[in-house]
Every structure is written in structure tokens, then in C-alpha cells.
Amino acid sequence: GAVVSQHPSWVICKSGTSVKIECRSLDFQATTMFWYRQFPKQSLMLMATSNEGSKATYEQGVEKDKFLINHASLTLSTLTVTSAHPEDSSFYICSARGGMGGGTLSGNTIYFGEGSWLTVV
């Protein structure tokens, strides 16, 4: 079945550096991808919505210059955390819409990636 793959699963970076997280739809074309952030013991909060070939739409309170989202192809979206700080340490998870099966919405499917644990030291 369709799978969304996130890489890396775990990443530790130094404060002030940038880190990129990839979200790939492995066997379907994802016209829309969503990026969520989850702080410890909290729920998932939407950060941004990205549509292939256009600029991402950011949720209120999310710094678009800090969290760069690129959705250059129908199978890949990337989230780059620029100038990371310890408070950016979190679990980041993406979801992609397209394909068949899973959490289907009106014929489209939402699949979640495995998530990426970011620790900024």
C-alpha cells in the first residue's frame, strides 16, 4: 500500500545550525502535504500546508522564515528548520494526500509519515 516516508527519523543538531527533514510519498503523487509539530505530551499542531509547485501556507504563529517548506515535486516535501534553537526540539510529522486506502477523505487519502525527532543541543 501507499507509504509516506520521513527522513531522518532522529536528528541531533547544534544550536544555530539548520536541519532538513524530508517527506516522501513512495508510490503515489501527493498534491498536498501537511507538516505538524508535536511537543512532549501535547497534541499534534499543524504548522503549514504545502501544495506542489506553490508556496506553503503557514498557520498563525509559525515563522515561515524559520521553518522553510519546499514542495518541489509531487513526491517530496522538505521542512528545513533554520538557525535551530533548543526550543525547536520537537517531533515533526508530515502527512500527504493522494492515493488509495488508509485514512481516506472523499476519495483522497491522508497518510502520515513515521515522524522525525529533532533535538537541538
Next chain:
Amino acid sequence: AQKVTQAQTEISVVEKEDVTLDCVYETRDTTYYLFWYKQPPSGELVFLIRRNSFDEQNEISGRYSWNFQKSTSSFNFTITASQVVDSAVYFCALGNYGQNFVFGPGTRLSVLP
């Protein structure tokens, strides 16, 4: 505005007990979808069920069952004869076509041996 409430922050049960996780939602949409996801300690989200707003039929899948009541805007999830492997955080979510999911705060379930 859309909102999902899971009033139970943490639940602990002893293995083989039944447990019900509550979910109450708010939406102005007439068509919408409700979901339950399981998040084990490893972090990934495991899809459990999707229910659309026009289908109030309860569903049973093995030890899992769901009770959707539109009149009370609730979509509760029951695990029968709980097992240690059921220990996880469970999220109820509300979604609609072309839109993102709105997640509840999650309920942390601990099943003790």
C-alpha cells in the same frame, strides 16, 4: 471553528479490563470525517478508523469498537479486554476534504500487566 476535545488526559487500567476513550468534537461543517489514531512510544501515527458524518453506524473491529453519536458530537472508542500492547497515546481527529486534520489533545492509555 473546529475543535476536538479528549477530556481524559491519562487512563490506567489493568490488563483484560475494558476501557473507553472519549472524544467530543465541534464543527460547523455538515460533512466531515472523524478519525482515531494510535501513537505508540516510537511516535508514528497508526490509523485505526475513519467515520464520515453521514454514517452513524457503530463499528467493531476485533477488540476495538467505536460509538459515533452525532446528536452529542461524540465519537468514543472502546478497547475490550485490553492488553499491554494497547498502551499508547490515542488521538481523535476531525478532518474534511482538502483540509488538514484537527487533533484532540490525546489520551495516554497505560495497560498494566
